[in-house]
Amino acid sequence: MADRSLEKTLNLESHQEMSGAEIVLQALIDQGVEVIFGYPGGAVLPVYDALFKQNTLRHILVRHEQGAVHAAEGYARATGKVGCVLVTSGPGATNAVTGLTDAMMDSVPIVCLTGQVPTHMIGTDAFQECDTSGVTRPCTKHNYLVKDVNDLSRVVHEAFNVARTGRPGPVVVDLPKDVQFATAPYERFTDILPRAYAPVLRAEDETIKTVVEALETARKPIFYTGGGVINSGDHAAGLLTDLVHKTNFPCTNTLMGLGGLPASSPNFLGMLGMHGTYEANLSMYHCDLMICVGARFDDRVTGKVSEFSPGSRKIHIDIDPSSINKNIQVDIPVVGDCGTVLGQILSLWESRGCKTNKKAVGDWWQTIDSWRAKQSLAFHQSKKSDALIRPQHAIKHLADRLARQKKDFYITTEVGQHQMWAAQYIPFEEPRRWMTSGGLGTMGYGLPAAVGVQIAYPDAAVIDVSGEASFLMNVQELGTAVQHRLPIKVFIINNQWMGMVRQWQQLLHGERYSQSYSDSLPDFVALAKAFGACGLRAHNYGELDSLITAMLEEPGPVVADIQVVRDENCFPMIPSGRAHNEMMLSMGDHEKKQTREGRIMV
Numbered sequence: 183m184a185d186r187s188l189e190k191t192l193n194l195e196s197h198q199e200m201s202g203a204e205i206v207l208q209a210l211i212d213q214g215v216e217v218i219f220g221y222p223g224g225a226v227l228p229v230y231d232a233l234f235k236q237n238t239l240r241h242i243l244v245r246h247e248q249g250a251v252h253a254a255e256g257y258a259r260a261t262g263k264v265g266c267v268l269v270t271s272g273p274g275a276t277n278a279v280t281g282l283t284d285a286m287m288d289s290v291p292i293v294c295l296t297g298q299v300p301t302h303m304i305g306t307d308a309f310q311e312c313d314t315s316g317v318t319r320p321c322t323k324h325n326y327l328v329k330d331v332n333d334l335s336r337v338v339h340e341a342f343n344v345a346r347t348g349r350p351g352p353v354v355v356d357l358p359k360d361v362q363f364a365t366a367p368y369e370r371f372t373d374i375l376p377r378a379y380a381p382v383l384r385a386e387d388e389t390i391k392t393v394v395e396a397l398e399t400a401r402k403p404i405f406y407t408g409g410g411v412i413n414s415g416d417h418a419a420g421l422l423t424d425l426v427h428k429t430n431f432p433c434t435n436t437l438m439g440l441g442g443l444p445a446s447s448p449n450f451l452g453m454l455g456m457h458g459t460y461e462a463n464l465s466m467y468h469c470d471l472m473i474c475v476g477a478r479f480d481d482r483v484t485g486k487v488s489e490f491s492p493g494s495r496k497i498h499i500d501i502d503p504s505s506i507n508k509n510i511q512v513d514i515p516v517v518g519d520c521g522t523v524l525g526q527i528l529s530l531w532e533s534r535g536c537k538t539n540k541k542a543v544g545d546w547w548q549t550i551d552s553w554r555a556k557q558s559l560a561f562h563q564s565k566k567s568d569a570l571i572r573p574q575h576a577i578k579h580l581a582d583r584l585a586r587q588k589k590d591f592y593i594t595t596e597v598g599q600h601q602m603w604a605a606q607y608i609p610f611e612e613p614r615r616w617m618t619s620g621g622l623g624t625m626g627y628g629l630p631a632a633v634g635v636q637i638a639y640p641d642a643a644v645i646d647v648s649g650e651a652s653f654l655m656n657v658q659e660l661g662t663a664v665q666h667r668l669p670i671k672v673f674i675i676n677n678q679w680m681g682m683v684r685q686w687q688q689l690l691h692g693e694r695y696s697q698s699y700s701d702s703l704p705d706f707v708a709l710a711k712a713f714g715a716c717g718l719r720a721h722n723y724g725e726l727d728s729l730i731t732a733m734l735e736e737p738g739p740v741v742a743d744i745q746v747v748r749d750e751n752c753f754p755m756i757p758s759g760r761a762h763n764e765m766m767l768s769m770g771d772h773e774k775k776q777t778r779e780g781r782i783m784v
Contacts, residue, residue, distance in 0.1 A: 206232075213338075217242060219242045224270060225298055226297030245662055251352075253630040253637070255290045257634035259412075264293055266295070270297040271310045287622045298314060332366045348502065349381075390527055396471055407436070408475070430540075432449055437618065441614065444611045453606065455482045460558035461556070471494060472497065475523075478509070485762055498516065499524075566723065571746045576673075577603045579726060583731075590643070599682050632670040633668055650700055653672060664738075667738065673742050674741065675746055720745065729744075753767055
């Protein structure tokens with residue numbers, strides 16, 4: 183039954199007239215919204231006034247509109263619900279654009295409500311006016327400019343359904359101030375979608391039969407799975423795990439797909455792509471059947487397109503038909519929801535009593551195990567008390583400690599080397615425990631995303647694995663964490679460089695370190711204290727364990743400054759434009775590159 187608390191608080195009954203601002207809030211309640219992340223301003227004050235008069239919706243005051251969208255992204259990705267954002271016109275809306283683009287690239291369902299100048303002033307260059315519809319059209323799934331209050335109920339409900347159905351994404355609803363003041367009857371709409379919008383969930387039976395036959399005959403197969411598995415719901419991850427184990431095929435995840443298959447599964451090869459494992463990338467290169475589930479063949483995965491998995495037959499399962507054959511031509515396109523399609527495949531597989539080519543797949547596993555023996559993620563950490571901390575060790579040790587504690591944990595990251603090390607060394611056993619900016623690569627994502635996750639799960643351990651440069655991008659959201667008593671932990675891998683920029687400059691630009699040194703860094707411990715948070719620091723190996731203990735036991739927000747080896751590079755690495763069989767496993771491979779005309783052979 184719909185929540186009537188707003189109507190009661192405002193002394194209004196269903197179908198009685200409400201102001202536009204009240205209509206917006208009642209629609210949010212009927213859509214199941216519990217939390218709004220926002221920042222007020224003149225053009226959206228009627229909605230904020232209506233918020234003041236009710237007690238159902240919780241509002242989280244952020245410190246910057248970009249932070250509001252990233253927080254809503256964290257909330258949405260951790261819960262599977264639609265994240266909700268409320269900002270004002272002009273700079274409020276334009277500040278939200280980076281977050282909206284991030285959500286668009288990573289298929290995160292967001293509804294962003296933006297204030298707008300009154301309708302009669304649109305186009306007059308009024309104070310704090312911008313063409314929000316025009317600005318956000320390229321970076322949203324859909325957007326609306328509501329000029330008539332009588333359309334408002336339908337539009338808000340439709341926006342939520344568009345955001346969550348099909349391939350999820352951000353939707354903007356632009357609200358002129360006069361529409362917020364105007365009155366109209368409130369109407370409840372259920373499952374309303376634009377007329378021409380009808381996502382296909384179920385694949386055709388004949389296509390499923392073709393897929394199953396391909397699985398039966400494959401000799402060197404691999405599942406390549408992405409964020410679509412996570413977005414489809416926890417049932418999809420369970421179905422994927424079931425299918426992988428029933429076929430005994432190897433499986434690799436993209437950066438966005440981590441947790442889709444339990445990391446402890448013997449069939450899991452680790453992450454693939456530019457900083458993926460040796461075994462995952464070589465398996466992609468040498469396979470004869472690739473089953474892509476909910477991934478989009480982005481450039482960080484494919485590397486050199488002309489040499490991408492050259493001998494394989496390719497199956498692509500995706501709910502977004504525009505993603506199929508967009509970057510890589512496939513042999514068996516399957517349009518449908520990942521969870522639904524995986525269920526169809528499993529059902530047919532079991533009803534037909536299907537069997538794989540066990541001898542060939544067994545030989546394939548022997549080859550993969552020989553690649554695994556390379557231990558491409560191995561590193562050496564000196565255990566002398568005063569030894570410098572390897573960043574890999576800091577993150578792996580954090581992961582080990584989190585795994586031993588009883589409470590659930592969630593990881594967000596900023597963008598850079600620390601992000602890749604977190605993906606490599608933190609094992610995820612379940613979906614929706616890993617929040618990172620994949621497609622857009624947004625520095626400053628992790629801290630506000632952690633705010634959103636902690637709001638969703640107040641009793642969980644929420645860790646933002648950060649770099650010192652990325653942390654400063656949205657450091658103001660530490661104030662949000664303190665205000666709302668959110669015990670998020672920021673784990674800074676501090677090498678005093680823009681680490682990934684420095685690595686590329688070293689390996690690909692002749693060691694010309696142009697503007698990549700993080701100069702004039704603040705004292706992060708003092709900075710944390712200035713915000714009212716706890717600040718901790720570790721300089722060497724002997725201090726790390728006690729710091730992690732103190733960090734996890736601290737009941738409030740913490741900024742932990744981990745001083746690490748400054749010039750450590752993130753390996754394995756496929757240099758931009760190279761193929762999967764041209765990985766660098768260490769700096770030694772960089773030296774081979776210099777003597778082999780740029781080709782790195784492994």
